[in-house]
Amino acid sequence: MTETLPAPARRKPSTPTSFAYKQIMAVTGFIFVAFVVVHMIGNLKVYAGPESFNAYAAWLREVGYPLVPKKGVLWALRVTLLVALVCHVWAAVALWLRGRRARGPHRRRRLKGVMAQGARGMLPGGVAIFVFIVVHLLDLTIGAVVQSGAFAHPDPQIHAYENLAASFHRPWMAAFYFVCMLVIAYHVQHGWRTILQDVGATGRRFRTVWVALGGLIAIAIVLGNATIPVLVLAGVIA
Ligand code: HEM
Numbered sequence: 001m002t003e004t005l006p007a008p009a010r011r012k013p014s015t016p017t018s019f020a021y022k023q024i025m026a027v028t029g030f031i032f033v034a035f036v037v038v039h040m041i042g043n044l045k046v047y048a049g050p051e052s053f054n055a056y057a058a059w060l061r062e063v064g065y066p067l068v069p070k071k072g073v074l075w076a077l078r079v080t081l082l083v084a085l086v087c088h089v090w091a092a093v094a095l096w097l098r099g100r101r102a103r104g105p106h107r108r109r110r111l112k113g114v115m116a117q118g119a120r121g122m123l124p125g126g127v128a129i130f131v132f133i134v135v136h137l138l139d140l141t142i143g144a145v146v147q148s149g150a151f152a153h154p155d156p157q158i159h160a161y162e163n164l165a166a167s168f169h170r171p172w173m174a175a176f177y178f179v180c181m182l183v184i185a186y187h188v189q190h191g192w193r194t195i196l197q198d199v200g201a202t203g204r205r206f207r208t209v210w211v212a213l214g215g216l217i218a219i220a221i222v223l224g225n226a227t228i229p230v231l232v233l234a235g236v237i238a
Pocket of ligand 1: 036039043057058060074078081129133136137140141160164177181184225226228229
């Protein structure tokens with residue numbers, strides 16, 4: 001007796017292909033990694049003291065002026081990041097749902113290897129990073145809700161250093177940032193590797209260099225960023 005196989009899951013003609021979703025994830029993921037690295041380099045100014053850090057925060061608001069209006073470049077960056085975030089999350093959720101639908105009741109079990117292990121943490125890691133971004137913006141950019149009693153200076157645009165120090169003097173917030181930086185480093189390291197698969201890069205030497213670079217970026221995020229809340233809490237950064 002011949003067994004009838006279920007018809008393969010069909011994509012609605014109007015929705016992008018999985019390949020297109022993967023390309024979206026790769027491009028937007030790359031934009032995020034670039035931003036996190038540049039932002040981390042900027043954060044290092046905290047080691048040069050309040051004047052240097054606050055001058056950098058002020059510069060961010062004036063960069064490009066008078067060619068573009070004040071905050072013009074900053075807003076262009078914000079819009080780019082927001083669009084990238086929406087597209088990244090949209091593609092991730094769409095791929096996840098499509099994968100679930102295609103597998104049906106047959107769950108993947110006991111997948112081994114670095115990539116399989118890493119892939120498992122990507123969705124929960126992504127959700128944690130999303131929560132981090134919301135808390136971080138409320139805490140240090142908007143200066144509302146989360147800062148509550150610890151908000152040292154009501155104008156976050158002028159007193160970026162003081163607000164940062166006040167925020168990280170709260171042990172729970174310092175711990176939250178520290179753990180989030182580990183999650184981000186893990187997500188970046190694995191996501192960076194995945195970009196290779198998504199764009200179909202095959203050269204062995206190129207792959208080795210690319211993967212090593214991802215590892216270095218992850219280490220830099222931990223060393224450059226995660227140390228800041230720890231050192232504030234330890235009193236090294238006052
Ligand atoms: C310990 C690590 C970090 C520290 C100390 C830190 C510090 C800061 C500070 C002080 C600001 C406000 C700057 C200002 O208003 O002038 C800021 C803004 C911001 N940070 Fe971070 N940050 C960290 C990690 C991250 C990470 C990992 C991301 C991304 C996943 C991120 C995304 C942002 C964004 C999107 C803004 C808003 C920029 C704007 O629109 O003005 N930060 N950060």
